[in-house]
Amino acid sequence: MSRIAYFGPAGTFTEQAARSLADGRELVPVETIPAAMAAVRGGEAELACVPVENSVEGPVTATLDGLAEDSPLVAVAEALLPVHFTVLTRPGTETVRTVASHPHALAQVRHWLELNLPEATTVAASSTAAAAVAVCEGEYDAAVTAPVAARTYPLRVLAEGVADVPDARTRFLLLATPGTLPAPTGADRTSIVASTANRTGALAELLTELASRGINLTRIDARPIKGNFGFYRFFLDIEGHVAEARIGDALAALKRRCDVRFLGSHPRADGVRATVGEMATDEDFAEAATWVEAVRSGRQA
Amino acid sequence: MSRIAYFGPAGTFTEQAARSLADGRELVPVETIPAAMAAVRGGEAELACVPVENSVEGPVTATLDGLAEDSPLVAVAEALLPVHFTVLTRPGTETVRTVASHPHALAQVRHWLELNLPEATTVAASSTAAAAVAVCEGEYDAAVTAPVAARTYPLRVLAEGVADVPDARTRFLLLATPGTLPAPTGADRTSIVASTANRTGALAELLTELASRGINLTRIDARPIKGNFGFYRFFLDIEGHVAEARIGDALAALKRRCDVRFLGSHPRADGVRATVGEMATDEDFAEAATWVEAVRSGRQA
Incomplete structure (x- = not known):
C-alpha cells in the first residue's frame, strides 16, 4: 500500500x-x-x-x-x-486555569480566550497536538487544537469552531x-518558482509575459535566496493547466528569460474555474500557429 | 521624554x-x-x-x-x-536536559542543538525572553535567546552567535x-501598500509603472485582504525617496490606477544606494517637464 x-x-x-x-x-x-x-x-x-x-x-x-x-x-x-479550532479539556475539569497551544494557534484565538476564559493563562506548545498530549497528562487544563484532535485524544470538547478571524x-x-500530471479540469492551478537577476523591471517583465497571454495570477511570494538577503525567488500561482496552450507558451517565455522550476498543475480545491483572457484560448493559439505556419510556407500573408 | x-x-x-x-x-x-x-x-x-x-x-x-x-x-x-542566538543557562548547570525557546527560534538552531546538545529535549515558549525567565525560575535548563537577554537576566552564556543559517x-x-519625512540620503527605501481589483494583469501593470520610471523593487509581499481569501494587497518596497521625481511620479501613476497608502521613505539600514534607471534622474524629469511646458505654450515642438 x-x-x-x-x-x-x-x-x-x-x-x-x-x-x-x-x-x-x-x-x-x-x-x-x-x-x-x-x-x-x-x-x-x-x-x-x-x-x-x-x-x-x-x-x-x-x-x-x-x-x-x-x-x-x-x-x-x-x-x-477552514482554520476553526476546537478547545479540549480532560473530562471532569471544572475550572480552566491554563490553556496550551502552538503560539500561532493562540494568536488566532486571542479574542475568544479573552471573552470565554479570561482568567486562564496561555502556555506555548510545540504543536496543537502536543498541547492536547500535555492536557491528557494533566500538565495543563485545556488545549486549542485542530478538530481532528478530538478523535485522537480522550478529551472532552469544550468549544468548537473557535476562530477570531472567521474565514x-x-x-x-x-x-x-x-x-504523469493530473488531467486538466478547467479549474486548475499551476505553480512555478522563477529566479531572476536583481535588475530594475525584472519582475514586471515576468508578470507581463503572463498578463499578455491572458493568464490570471492568484498568488505571488518573494523569498530571499539563502545566503543572498535582498535577492529573491518568486513563487507564482496562476490559473490554468500546463497542458493548455497559453500556460505552456508563457512557461516557455519565462524559461527564455530566467531560471524556472515547474511545481505542478492540479485541480483547485475551491473549484474556481480559470479566467482566460480574450484571444488566449487553446483555439486562439492553434489558429494563430496555423497562420504563422502558412505565412512561413508562403501560403498566406 | x-x-x-x-x-x-x-x-x-x-x-x-x-x-x-x-x-x-x-x-x-x-x-x-x-x-x-x-x-x-x-x-x-x-x-x-x-x-x-x-x-x-x-x-x-x-x-x-x-x-x-x-x-x-x-x-x-x-x-x-543578524539573527544570531545566545544560549543561556543558570550558573552551575552541568547537564542541559531541556532547552526552551519560541518555536521559530528553535527551528533556526535545530542543527546546532543536534550537534551540541543532542540529549536535550526542546520545549516551546511564548518568546525567547519567556524562555529565559523560565530558566531563571528553574523550570528548564537552557534558553535560546536574543543576545540582549544576556544582560537582562542573571544567566550564564553557554554559547553565542548560534544560527543554522549564518546570514x-x-x-x-x-x-x-x-x-515631516526623513530627508533623502540617496540610500533610501520607500514603502507602499497597493490594493487592486483581482483582474488579469493588474499587478504587471503596477510593476510596469515602477519599471518604466527606472525604479528598482526590493520587496513584494502579497497579503490576502481579510474576509476575501484570494484577494490580495501588495506591499511594495522600492529604492528611492518620495521627494525624488521618479518616485513621486510613480506614486501618482499608481494612485490613478488603484488604492495606495504611503508607508514611509527612510534611509536603508544597509546603506545601499538606490539604482536609478537611465533617464530617470531628477534632472531628466525636470528637463522633460520644462519641454512639455514649452510645447504647451507654443514655444517649442
Whole structure:
C-alpha cells in the first residue's frame, strides 16, 4: 500500500488535510516539513502532505524553500481547510486555569480566550497536538487544537469552531516526484518558482509575459535566496493547466528569460474555474500557429 | 521624554532593534505588534518598533496587516539585525536536559542543538525572553535567546552567535504618525501598500509603472485582504525617496490606477544606494517637464 508522509504529529490540521486527500493510502506522520519532502525524494513515501499558505499567517516558508531546492517535487492535489479550532479539556475539569497551544494557534484565538476564559493563562506548545498530549497528562487544563484532535485524544470538547478571524483558511499540497500530471479540469492551478537577476523591471517583465497571454495570477511570494538577503525567488500561482496552450507558451517565455522550476498543475480545491483572457484560448493559439505556419510556407500573408 | 513602544517582552531581538534606534528615548515593551501600533495611534507613544521581515521566516504578517489597516503610520527608520542566538543557562548547570525557546527560534538552531546538545529535549515558549525567565525560575535548563537577554537576566552564556543559517537577518521598522519625512540620503527605501481589483494583469501593470520610471523593487509581499481569501494587497518596497521625481511620479501613476497608502521613505539600514534607471534622474524629469511646458505654450515642438 502506498504511503503519504505528512507534517505531524497526528491530530493536527495537516493530518486532517492528508486524511481528506488520502484515498485509502497509509498516513505516516513525520517531524518536519523538510522531512516530509525528503521521504518522497528518498522513495520512503509516494506522497507528502504539507501546508503552503495560511490566510492569517502568510506563506509557509519551509514549504516554499523546500520546493525550490533539492530535487524537484510537484503538487498533484491540494486541500483547503477552514482554520476553526476546537478547545479540549480532560473530562471532569471544572475550572480552566491554563490553556496550551502552538503560539500561532493562540494568536488566532486571542479574542475568544479573552471573552470565554479570561482568567486562564496561555502556555506555548510545540504543536496543537502536543498541547492536547500535555492536557491528557494533566500538565495543563485545556488545549486549542485542530478538530481532528478530538478523535485522537480522550478529551472532552469544550468549544468548537473557535476562530477570531472567521474565514481564516490554510491550503495544503500533496507532493509527488515528477510524473504523469493530473488531467486538466478547467479549474486548475499551476505553480512555478522563477529566479531572476536583481535588475530594475525584472519582475514586471515576468508578470507581463503572463498578463499578455491572458493568464490570471492568484498568488505571488518573494523569498530571499539563502545566503543572498535582498535577492529573491518568486513563487507564482496562476490559473490554468500546463497542458493548455497559453500556460505552456508563457512557461516557455519565462524559461527564455530566467531560471524556472515547474511545481505542478492540479485541480483547485475551491473549484474556481480559470479566467482566460480574450484571444488566449487553446483555439486562439492553434489558429494563430496555423497562420504563422502558412505565412512561413508562403501560403498566406 | 518621548517614548518608543516596542513588541516585547524585554530581552528580545525587537528590544535590541529598538535600543539601536532609541536615540535617548524611553523604551516601553508592549504585548503584541498591534498594541505597539495602537500606542502610537493613540498618542501614548511617539514611535513604535516592530519586526517587518525575516530572511528565514518571511514577512511578519501582523506588521503588514497593521500598516494597511486603521489610521496611517509611516516608517521613519529601520534596523537590520543578524539573527544570531545566545544560549543561556543558570550558573552551575552541568547537564542541559531541556532547552526552551519560541518555536521559530528553535527551528533556526535545530542543527546546532543536534550537534551540541543532542540529549536535550526542546520545549516551546511564548518568546525567547519567556524562555529565559523560565530558566531563571528553574523550570528548564537552557534558553535560546536574543543576545540582549544576556544582560537582562542573571544567566550564564553557554554559547553565542548560534544560527543554522549564518546570514539570517530580521528587519525592524520605527513607526510614527505621518508628519515631516526623513530627508533623502540617496540610500533610501520607500514603502507602499497597493490594493487592486483581482483582474488579469493588474499587478504587471503596477510593476510596469515602477519599471518604466527606472525604479528598482526590493520587496513584494502579497497579503490576502481579510474576509476575501484570494484577494490580495501588495506591499511594495522600492529604492528611492518620495521627494525624488521618479518616485513621486510613480506614486501618482499608481494612485490613478488603484488604492495606495504611503508607508514611509527612510534611509536603508544597509546603506545601499538606490539604482536609478537611465533617464530617470531628477534632472531628466525636470528637463522633460520644462519641454512639455514649452510645447504647451507654443514655444517649442
